[in-house]
Amino acid sequence: MTCADVERLVDAFADAELPAPTLLAVARHAAGCSTCDESVRGLQELHESVTRVVRAEVDALDLADVWPAVAAAADRVDARRSWSRRARAVPAAAAGALAVAAAAVFWLQSARVAPPRDPTPAHRTLSNQAFIDRLAGKDLRLRREPRSGTTIIWVNATSGGLAR
């Protein structure tokens, strides 16, 4: 262990942050070297001065108000948490209620106003079908177009022309 080694390790030595064998080696060297011993003592004095100054300042502080202030802040935090829990619960309930309401409205609408079926040509024809069928005879011939629902009526030439 040389003076240069100690200079490099002196902070960790003073802070007891060295492995035991290295700690011992630095201590042995410093015990026989006034320069290194002075470095170690210098760090100890610095430690004592800084500690004393800061602790004196802290001792002069009145910490009696800390807990009341922290308790008040904690109350606010709890109140916010409680509020946000409720706020989170409201949208879920609202969404549920909305879904139920929507279902009810849909059900009422479908029950009350049965949508009129779009009368396709085929349906329109059906209501007249019985009458047209009665017309069929020796002077008339009927032909039904199933897709369009149109009935073509062929009339005998002696009775008239072509009707549709």
Place this chain on the structure above:
Amino acid sequence: MAPSDWELVLRTRKGDRDAFRELVERYQRRVASLAVGMLRNREDALDVVQETFARAYQHLDRFKGDSGFYTWLYRIAFNLCVDHQRREGKLGDLRPEQEETEQIGAPLAADGPPPDEPFHRARSTEIGRRVEQAIRELTPDHRAVILLREVEGLSYEEISRVLDCPKGTVMSRLHYARRQLQSRLRELL
């Protein structure tokens, strides 16, 4: 036997306010040491102490217990001090009032020479003032590392967790900060 920090944290999470009060009373002085050392202003330091515990309460569920509770607290306090300094646009406000320098010097006198000796009292006051001035002149990072090590006695590993930097950085900052303080206090120490 006093309950551990972790037990108190768990009780606080369950709504036991007295448990949190115990944590506050256990650590308020240590957090105050860091805040006073960092900010050099008592009122600001008290604000930071209160805010540190308020934040700790608010975010207690984030504390996993894998490091010391006080390390976690210091981290909050350190960040608040840095935020405060950034907001104020300065590195601290050492009030030079006579009253404060007298108070700083008083414990030195109590530890060493009798307080009725004017020479020693003046010297103690002078040492206190110079040490305080030297600490104030350090950058916030160097100041924090000195306070956490010298005053709070944290290990390098714990300091690295508080400051969120590698252990090697802690060592180099500590070395630099100590040399700066020693060079500024050469005639006194």
